[in-house]
Amino acid sequence: MATHRRRLIGTVFAAALAALASLPAAAQPKSIVVASTTSTEQSGLFGHILPTFTKKTGIQVKVVALGTGQALDVGRRGDADVVFVHDRVAEDKFVADGWGIGRRDVMYNDFVLIGPKADPAKVAGTKDVAAALKRIAEAKAPFVSRGDKSGTHAAELRYFKLAGADPLQGKGSWYRETGSGMGPALNTASSMNAYILADRGTWLAFKNRGELGIVVEGDKRLFNPYGVMLVNPARHPHVKVSEGSAFIEWIVSKEGQDAIASYKVGGEQLFFADAHN
Amino acid sequence: MVVTLDPKLGEIVLLSLRVSVSSVALAGVFALPLGAAVAVAEFPGKRGVVTTLNALLGLPAVVVGLAIYLLLSRSGPLGAFGILFTPSAMVIAQAVLVFPLLAALTRQVVADAWGESREQLVSLGAGTWTSAFALLVDVRYTLVTIVLAGFGRAIAEVGAVMIVGGNIDGVTRVMTTAIALETSKGDLPLAVGLGIVLLAIVFALNIAATAIKDAAQRHHG
Numbered sequence: 001m002a003t004h005r006r007r008l009i010g011t012v013f014a015a016a017l018a019a020l021a022s023l024p025a026a027a028q029p030k031s032i033v034v035a036s037t038t039s040t041e042q043s044g045l046f047g048h049i050l051p052t053f054t055k056k057t058g059i060q061v062k063v064v065a066l067g068t069g070q071a072l073d074v075g076r077r078g079d080a081d082v083v084f085v086h087d088r089v090a091e092d093k094f095v096a097d098g099w100g101i102g103r104r105d106v107m108y109n110d111f112v113l114i115g116p117k118a119d120p121a122k123v124a125g126t127k128d129v130a131a132a133l134k135r136i137a138e139a140k141a142p143f144v145s146r147g148d149k150s151g152t153h154a155a156e157l158r159y160f161k162l163a164g165a166d167p168l169q170g171k172g173s174w175y176r177e178t179g180s181g182m183g184p185a186l187n188t189a190s191s192m193n194a195y196i197l198a199d200r201g202t203w204l205a206f207k208n209r210g211e212l213g214i215v216v217e218g219d220k221r222l223f224n225p226y227g228v229m230l231v232n233p234a235r236h237p238h239v240k241v242s243e244g245s246a247f248i249e250w251i252v253s254k255e256g257q258d259a260i261a262s263y264k265v266g267g268e269q270l271f272f273a274d275a276h277n
Numbered sequence: 278m279v280v281t282l283d284p285k286l287g288e289i290v291l292l293s294l295r296v297s298v299s300s301v302a303l304a305g306v307f308a309l310p311l312g313a314a315v316a317v318a319e320f321p322g323k324r325g326v327v328t329t330l331n332a333l334l335g336l337p338a339v340v341v342g343l344a345i346y347l348l349l350s351r352s353g354p355l356g357a358f359g360i361l362f363t364p365s366a367m368v369i370a371q372a373v374l375v376f377p378l379l380a381a382l383t384r385q386v387v388a389d390a391w392g393e394s395r396e397q398l399v400s401l402g403a404g405t406w407t408s409a410f411a412l413l414v415d416v417r418y419t420l421v422t423i424v425l426a427g428f429g430r431a432i433a434e435v436g437a438v439m440i441v442g443g444n445i446d447g448v449t450r451v452m453t454t455a456i457a458l459e460t461s462k463g464d465l466p467l468a469v470g471l472g473i474v475l476l477a478i479v480f481a482l483n484i485a486a487t488a489i490k491d492a493a494q495r496h497h498g
Contacts, residue, residue, distance in 0.1 A: 033445075038461070047446070062443070062448050077352040184460070205462060206463040208464070
């Protein structure tokens with residue numbers, strides 16, 4: 001029994017050592033953490049542009065894809081070096097509150113209003129997003145909201161306000177807040193045949209469309225600009241200033257902007273570089 | 278469809294295994310002796326400890342993830358280590374998650390064995406820890422099943438590793454977070470394909486572990 005016990009204890013400690021040994025060593029290649037949005041990650045943009053940057057600088061970019069609200073929160077907590085998001089109002093507040101520095105415009109894409117082919121609210125063809133949302137609210141047609149404080153959610157609430165409609169009146173009936181990312185929300189809309197506001201990038205890369213299609217696009221107010229900024233090292237001293245700045249400089253450089261402009265899904269350009277406008 | 282992902286898929290599978298095996302080993306080192314000791318020892322409040330262990334079986338993964346996130350965040354008490362969004366953070370979260378499972382099941386099994394051989398151990402003059410370890414050896418084949426259950430919970434969960442790992446491509450993306458991501462993209466066939474791969478791996482490991490256990494059991498009697 002004693003030898004058994006020794007063997008058991010030995011096995012247990014060997015397992016513990018193996019567990020510790022498998023933890024990554026401290027010395028790793030240069031890397032930064034970028035808190036960004038689901039739209040940039042899930043549309044495949046980062047997969048297209050980041051290898052070029054890493055090849056050139058040797059800096060690995062670790063992207064944590066969240067809603068804009070959550071991405072800014074990760075930056076505020078100091079858990080990212082760079083924040084790359086799309087909600088101008090929230091971004092300006094983030095900088096004004098001293099959490100971020102050196103904000104730069106990077107690119108834009110646009111939002112599109114998605115809806116079922118049957119179009120119960122009869123909005124297809126209009127170019128006016130506010131009018132379309134008003135009709136949806138009046139018809140009480142099913143509408144799926146992100147409901148997650150993301151940039152897209154903020155934009156949707158802005159458009160409803162422009163329409164003079166209060167979607168929260170329809171909460172639980174025609175207005176459904178899913179509290180999820182763009183993709184999961186699109187999955188929900190697809191299975192409910194509901195209207196939904198989406199960024200064009202995620203929509204073009206999205207595969208489970210079912211009966212859904214674009215019903216409203218081209219309204220200038222659907223413009224969706226992205227900004228990039230460094231988390232303020234004065235607030236969080238461990239922020240990798242030189243690597244983070246190198247990333248920001250690269251993405252607004254001609255090379256970075258060309259990489260963004262060259263990303264296409266199904267022949268369609270998803271993001272329009274505008275750092276120099 | 279799964280085939281086209283191949284080089285990356287291998288990486289993701291390996292990371293899943295590495296994280297889950299590490300976390301079960303880390304939790305097991307503490308949970309097995311502790312579970313056995315709780316079974317054997319008599320102390321005030323024992324009933325409360327046992328109830329707590331059993332209740333923690335229902336610990337939601339996402340709550341563990343959130344708690345570990347707040348601890349490891351740069352703004353949290355352990356922020357100085359800078360291990361949020363690394364595999365280490367995932368190992369810690371999963372270890373916390375499987376700890377109650379391993380401890381509670383071990384306690385139950387050892388308590389049953391203790392009932393049978395208590396008199397013998399006491400007459401030999403064995404103390405709490407000696408008895409606990411002796412009983413752990415006695416029930417070692419059942420422990421294999423318990424450890425497999427812990428491993429199953431670890432490798433199948435998505436809530437905790439998503440929050441503390443961040444699902445970073447090539448760094449902290451594991452099978453479950455990859456499946457969640459593909460589902461987000463609406464690529465349901467790929468998500469299902471990955472799910473089948475995950476299931477196959479779990480099956481293979483269970484078959485292998487059971488075979489080893491049976492062979493050892495035959496050999497040692």
